[in-house]
Amino acid sequence: MKTFAAHFSLSAPAANPEAWSELITRPRLCIQGLALLSVVCGLAGLVLGLLFAPASAQMGETYRIVLVHVPASWLSMLLYLIMAVCAADGLLRHNSLAAPMARAMAPTGALMAVLSLGTGALWGLPTWGTWWVWDARLTSMLILLFFYIAFIVLSHAIMDRQGAERVGFLLLLVGVINIPIVHFSVHWWNSLHQGASISLGKPALMSPLMLWGVLLMVLCFTFYAATMTLLRLRTNHALA
Amino acid sequence: MHWHSLTEFIAMGGRGAYVWSAFGIVALAFVLEPLILFWRRRNDTR
Numbered sequence: 001m002k003t004f005a006a007h008f009s010l011s012a013p014a015a016n017p018e019a020w021s022e023l024i025t026r027p028r029l030c031i032q033g034l035a036l037l038s039v040v041c042g043l044a045g046l047v048l049g050l051l052f053a054p055a056s057a058q059m060g061e062t063y064r065i066v067l068v069h070v071p072a073s074w075l076s077m078l079l080y081l082i083m084a085v086c087a088a089d090g091l092l093r094h095n096s097l098a099a100p101m102a103r104a105m106a107p108t109g110a111l112m113a114v115l116s117l118g119t120g121a122l123w124g125l126p127t128w129g130t131w132w133v134w135d136a137r138l139t140s141m142l143i144l145l146f147f148y149i150a151f152i153v154l155s156h157a158i159m160d161r162q163g164a165e166r167v168g169f170l171l172l173l174v175g176v177i178n179i180p181i182v183h184f185s186v187h188w189w190n191s192l193h194q195g196a197s198i199s200l201g202k203p204a205l206m207s208p209l210m211l212w213g214v215l216l217m218v219l220c221f222t223f224y225a226a227t228m229t230l231l232r233l234r235t236n237h238a239l240a
Numbered sequence: 241m242h243w244h245s246l247t248e249f250i251a252m253g254g255r256g257a258y259v260w261s262a263f264g265i266v267a268l269a270f271v272l273e274p275l276i277l278f279w280r281r282r283n284d285t286r
Contacts, residue, residue, distance in 0.1 A: 051243065051249075052242055055253065060255060061252040061254075062253075062255045064252070064259055065263075068262055068266045108273065111269055111273060115269055118262070122258045122259075122261050122262040235277055235281045239281065
């Protein structure tokens with residue numbers, strides 16, 4: 001059995017029609033499994049974070065928004081990074097799956113950026129007294145959303161398929177500069193936005209119950225995004 | 241369990257409107273995105 005990962009490996013040769021047929025026909029079970037995992041992790045995360053975790057000393061109950069805000073923000077950056085890897089693979093090695101993969105991920109990534117900004121605004125309003133500030137973290141996240149929108153519009157607007165793919169790949173690679181800016185903005189500049197609450201190698205700045213809740217919600221969002229990517233890949237292929 | 245009653249849970253310390261709106265938009269998005277995809281597929285393949 002050819003592994004799924006083999007089709008996406010960076011060393012994949014140019015065209016691989018076999019990869020296509022397998023991606024379209026095989027993963028029915030795979031999609032259902034991913035969707036189920038997403039639901040299970042989501043329910044477990046919500047129960048832990050909403051019912052059992054204590055409130056935050058500084059932010060009270062509003063802080064439970066972290067359960068959806070952090071996963072949405074994380075996924076918006078992760079999906080963009082994967083799309084940029086696809087772009088590099090498409091440009092340098094002419095992997096024929098690169099463009100369809102990037103196109104299949106873009107709407108979900110854009111949605112995650114919208115959810116990150118939306119849930120952030122609902123958190124900021126009672127906590128900061130304003131739903132929006134032109135602050136480094138918020139502004140760079142808005143720019144990330146614009147990159148998603150630009151990529152989606154571009155890949156639909158240009159009729160010449162190969163031309164559209166190349167321009168789209170270049171746009172993705174330019175925009176990847178913004179990802180570390182989003183991530184490190186709270187360290188590099190004075191920001192109204194709080195610093196990272198969860199960092200590798202440091203104790204998390206939240207109760208262990210809430211930490212587990214957030215981690216489960218991150219898994220839920222990740223499985224959701226994987227489900228949507230595969231579904232959209234199939235749909236786009238069927239309609240092409 | 242952190243809560244003593246359902247009312248307390250829904251009120252979220254007086255911030256219920258913000259908290260539930262945040263969870264609401266995410267839930268709405270996660271229902272609408274697959275639905276839109278299914279509708280697109282059904283309409284375009286006919």
